[in-house]
Amino acid sequence: MHQDASHKEWESAPLQWAAVDGTTNLICQKVIQETHDVKTFVFQTPKLSRFNYKAGQFVTLQLEIKGEPVSRTYTISSTPSRPYTLELTIKKVDGGKVSGWLLDNLKEGHRVVATAPAGIFNLADVDADKVLFLSAGCGITPMMSMSRWLQDTCSTVDARFIHSARSEQDIIFHNELELMAKKSSFFSADYVLEDKDGFLTQEKLQQLVPDLHSRTIFVCGPAPYMEAVKVMVAESGFNMDNYHEESFGGEMMPKKEASLVKEGEAGLSVSLQKSGKVGVVNPGDLLIDALEAQKAPVVAACRAGVCGACKVQIIDGEVESSSQMTLTPEEIEQGYVLSCCSTVKSDVAVAV
Numbered sequence: 001m002h003q004d005a006s007h008k009e010w011e012s013a014p015l016q017w018a019a020v021d022g023t024t025n026l027i028c029q030k031v032i033q034e035t036h037d038v039k040t041f042v043f044q045t046p047k048l049s050r051f052n053y054k055a056g057q058f059v060t061l062q063l064e065i066k067g068e069p070v071s072r073t074y075t076i077s078s079t080p081s082r083p084y085t086l087e088l089t090i091k092k093v094d095g096g097k098v099s100g101w102l103l104d105n106l107k108e109g110h111r112v113v114a115t116a117p118a119g120i121f122n123l124a125d126v127d128a129d130k131v132l133f134l135s136a137g138c139g140i141t142p143m144m145s146m147s148r149w150l151q152d153t154c155s156t157v158d159a160r161f162i163h164s165a166r167s168e169q170d171i172i173f174h175n176e177l178e179l180m181a182k183k184s185s186f187f188s189a190d191y192v193l194e195d196k197d198g199f200l201t202q203e204k205l206q207q208l209v210p211d212l213h214s215r216t217i218f219v220c221g222p223a224p225y226m227e228a229v230k231v232m233v234a235e236s237g238f239n240m241d242n243y244h245e246e247s248f249g250g251e252m253m254p255k256k257e258a259s260l261v262k263e264g265e266a267g268l269s270v271s272l273q274k275s276g277k278v279g280v281v282n283p284g285d286l287l288i289d290a291l292e293a294q295k296a297p298v299v300a301a302c303r304a305g306v307c308g309a310c311k312v313q314i315i316d317g318e319v320e321s322s323s324q325m326t327l328t329p330e331e332i333e334q335g336y337v338l339s340c341c342s343t344v345k346s347d348v349a350v351a352v
């Protein structure tokens with residue numbers, strides 16, 4: 001059923017998302033067809049609240065498709081400067097069972113469960129006066145959130161936006177980008193269209209952005225695009241400390257049914273602080289498998305160490321992590337790890 005905001009109790013306080021394993025119910029209020037294969041889903045909370053996140057961050061949706069629980073991470077395309085809605089813009093990808101299901105089935109009035117916004121790929125945590133947004137396809141979503149934020153806050157950050165798409169019809173948010181460029185002398189948008197211009201090259205990039213080296217770069221898009229952009233930017237002699245990228249297309253760690261060893265067998269213990277449960281695993285097992293086997297409240301969305309959804313705090317013991325991509329230095333200091341890419345090395349205690 002469609003929610004009527006006038007009948008809702010209004011909340012003045014921001015929505016409080018719990019830090020690690022918190023989830024919130026969202027109601028889909030509107031579905032906008034952006035291009036032939038992209039839709040924006042506009043969400044609100046049941047009791048109207050203000051969403052609190054940083055432009056560029058993502059949420060993880062916990063869904064049930066054909067009776068199977070699945071989680072997927074999507075970058076927020078709306079801006080925290082318009083806090084009463086949270087928008088996800090999703091493209092139907094070939095073979096993508098979740099994106100296809102969402103585009104075909106998620107309608108106005110439906111509820112979904114989302115985890116708290118997270119991610120270090122955001123504008124708030126980076127100090128820059130001049131930025132360059134480079135995106136391709138649905139990688140436009142964090143850039144759109146950042147651009148809308150800059151526009152709404154009358155920012156004087158000089159922003160150049162270069163978006164790659166298959167054709168003009170495939171440019172998501174085309175009208176809005178044009179409008180933003182008209183309204184602000186600090187913002188400009190250009191497009192690299194595959195059917196007209198081919199792909200983005202180092203030469204094209206230098207032509208479009210001659211002051212590339214004085215900018216902080218944000219990049220998001222499909223893995224081959226990201227790899228190509230990284231190479232061309234690095235080869236140009238760019239200071240890669242000012243290069244930030246977001247990707248949800250990494251190599252997924254295969255999920256194991258259960259990693260707990262049988263009673264009586266030697267192994268390492270994984271203790272859950274809140275529930276008091278203790279499981280025994282083999283050395284080298286993935287922490288996420290041990291946590292899932294014990295039904296710990298942890299979400300594994302990407303299983304590739306890039307989304308941050310599976311973050312947990314180790315209170316005691318040792319794990320070895322192959323990615324800390326979404327963790328801040330403070331979180332690492334406090335013992336947080338990404339459980340999807342951390343293997344158990346000793347008896348460990350986890351704060352879940």
Ligand code: FES
Nearest residue numbers: 301303308310340
């Ligand atoms: S599930 Fe995405 S980082 Fe672990």
